[in-house]
Amino acid sequence: xxxxxxxxxxxxxxxxxxxxxxxxxxxxxxxxxxxxxxxxxxxxxxxxxxxxxxxxxxxxxxxxxxxxxxxxxxxxxxxxxxxxxxxxxxxxxxxxxxxxxxxxxxxxxxxxxxxxxxxxxxxxxxxxxxxxxxxxxxxxxxxxxxxxxxxxxxxxxxxxxxxxxxxxxxxxxxxxxxxxxxxxxxxxxxxxxxxxxxxxxxxxxxxxxxxxxxxxxxxxx
Numbered sequence: 001x002x003x004x005x006x007x008x009x010x011x012x013x014x015x016x017x018x019x020x021x022x023x024x025x026x027x028x029x030x031x032x033x034x035x036x037x038x039x040x041x042x043x044x045x046x047x048x049x050x051x052x053x054x055x056x057x058x059x060x061x062x063x064x065x066x067x068x069x070x071x072x073x074x075x076x077x078x079x080x081x082x083x084x085x086x087x088x089x090x091x092x093x094x095x096x097x098x099x100x101x102x103x104x105x106x107x108x109x110x111x112x113x114x115x116x117x118x119x120x121x122x123x124x125x126x127x128x129x130x131x132x133x134x135x136x137x138x139x140x141x142x143x144x145x146x147x148x149x150x151x152x153x154x155x156x157x158x159x160x161x162x163x164x165x166x167x168x169x170x171x172x173x174x175x176x177x178x179x180x181x182x183x184x185x186x187x188x189x190x191x192x193x194x195x196x197x198x199x200x201x202x203x204x205x206x207x208x209x210x211x212x213x214x215x216x217x218x219x220x221x
Contacts, residue, residue, distance in 0.1 A: 028062040032091030109202030110176035
């Protein structure tokens with residue numbers, strides 16, 4: 001099994017890269033987060049690798065950090081979450097800690113808004129991975145305290161006026177967007193565009209909000 005690759009980045013195409021290691025090109029699928037961390041074509045690349053062997057093919061999934069690989073290993077233990085689905089989930093945050101925080105906070109609505117995650121899968125992620133993700137965040141020095149605050153409100157920048165009062169549903173949507181890596185000002189602009197009915201579900205409103213966001217959360221600092 002291939003566990004690590006170090007070589008020259010030969011090609012980038014969508015979520016897939018080809019790494020040349022001693023004249024052999026390895027095709028590897030990366031999350032949006034890892035894609036934002038690697039250099040341009042021609043640069044040296046080092047990836048941790050998960051080898052997924054199937055009856056008719058072998059697929060490689062790469063990670064630029066040990067943290068992302070650790071969360072990936074947890075995600076694929078959940079029923080109906082295969083390696084490809086796990087990569088899509090990891091692509092939704094600005095880093096693995098963002099996804100772990102959503103799970104620890106029990107944000108099933110926000111998780112359902114991620115590509116390929118239905119209601120049952122979102123609930124399973126929270127039920128099965130909440131404690132393991134808490135341990136990961138503690139190991140990474142990013143414990144649950146910040147998460148507990150983040151799910152209640154988006155911080156207002158110093159010197160800015162407080163946002164207008166809004167429904168608890170929009171507060172939850174705003175906090176989910178903040179957890180996924182968008183800046184407070186961007187979140188507030190998106191919230192100003194939304195006026196959901198009282199019976200709206202969080203996943204529906206979150207999808208609407210995502211349409212108003214200027215750029216993907218991946219790569220935001």
